[in-house]
Amino acid sequence: MSALTFAVLVDGENASQVQYASMLEEVEKYGTVAIKWVYADWTAREQVSWQDILHETASSPKQQFHYGKDAADHALVMDAIELISNNQRINAICIVSSDGGFYSLAQRIREKGLHVMAIGKENTPDRFRKACHNFVFTKNLSDPVTRLSHQDLNALLVDSYLRCVQSNEPVYLGDMGNMLKMFDSSFDPRNYGFLSLKKLIKDKAELFDIVDEKIDQCFIAMRTSNKKASGTTVQGVIRKLDSKREFGFISSNQGDYHFSFIEVKGSTALLKEGKTVWFKVPDIDSKKDLASGQCPSAKNIVLNKQQVA
Incomplete structure (x- = not known):
């Protein structure tokens, strides 16, 4: 299959703005996102929570007043039909909604020979899910990318x-x-x-x-280290934690260290950002790395100083 170029069309009155960044990340696993349109009546007070994420993701809000039932849905469908008929660059559509009413649109997109993807909740009707080449449950989305400085x-x-x-x-x-x-x-x-x-x-x-x-x-x-966890005991604070990918960073008076969850003694469920921990670092290598502005690894991480071996 040729490279996929997506138009992401979002039912903003059905989808959650909290997961929107994660939805875009999911689509980008399969291709390039060229269009990001979110449909809603943006004059409604309940839609104000979308404002920040629309700016952060450079998405275009598509205004549709509630002239009738499902007016925003109808606007999304009409734009989708125009895209698949007239935009030669777009060869994939992602519909973000749990509304089973979009199943006929998904079928039409398939019939036109384009790739159709959708993102929605587990209670999305089967007819919509089965009309898509790829349907992703919102529960399986990863945490949104942290915009790191x-x-x-x-x-x-x-x-x-x-x-x-x-x-x-x-x-x-x-x-x-x-x-x-x-x-x-x-x-x-x-x-x-x-x-x-x-x-x-x-x-x-x-x-x-x-x-x-x-x-x-x-x-x-x-990098994996075969060095034994011997040397200096250091106290630090967890400044970043990614539980899904099982890694983190610790800040200390000596500098920054990175760690993998396999180095944690005890339950990793107790780890959280801002938590004080104690850990071991090899004396010679850690001093050399820190002096050159590097970020060496922490070993034998514990939440209680008395547990440090």
Whole structure:
């Protein structure tokens, strides 16, 4: 199949603005999003909560007064038919709604030879779900991308890597670069003093290993350490936590450290941002890494100092 270019059409009176960013991320796993239109009566007070997320995602609000029942739905359907008939660039439509009434639109899109995707709740009628090539339940959406500042480069790189990785296989650096751009369209290795993403990654040797490098391609993997958890006990505070991808970052007086959940002693359910933890770091390597502005790994993480081995 050729590359998919999506128009995302959102029933704003049926979908949740809380999950909208996650919905766009889900669609971008399958192709490029060219159009983001959200339909509602934006004069209604209950729609005001959409305002911020529409700005953040550069989505276009489509106004439809409540002239009759399902007026916004009808506007969405008419625009969809016009898109699939006249816009040669669009070859995929994603309908965001749990309303079974959109099943006939999904069927029409399939009949025109375009890819049809939808995102909705589990109670979405079967007729709509079965009319789609791909239907995604909102319960399976990942947490929305955290818009990380440039000062949080290590977290941005790790988060991008973990969203690319599949079955613990190495990640193609080009895919990671695309993911970084999805997170932040202004991302540029030159912002950090490097001419290329490869050079930036090589400078982050405490985070990543280059596992396969050729002139035209490069694959990377998260670095694993075989060092024993001996050395200095450090106290810090969890500043970022991603429970789904099982990694986090700790701030301390000595600098920043990253960690994997496998290094946590006890229940990871007790971990939360702002929580004080204690952990071990190798004496020599940690001092060297911190002095050069790196972000070494934390080992044997505990929530009670007396548990530090």
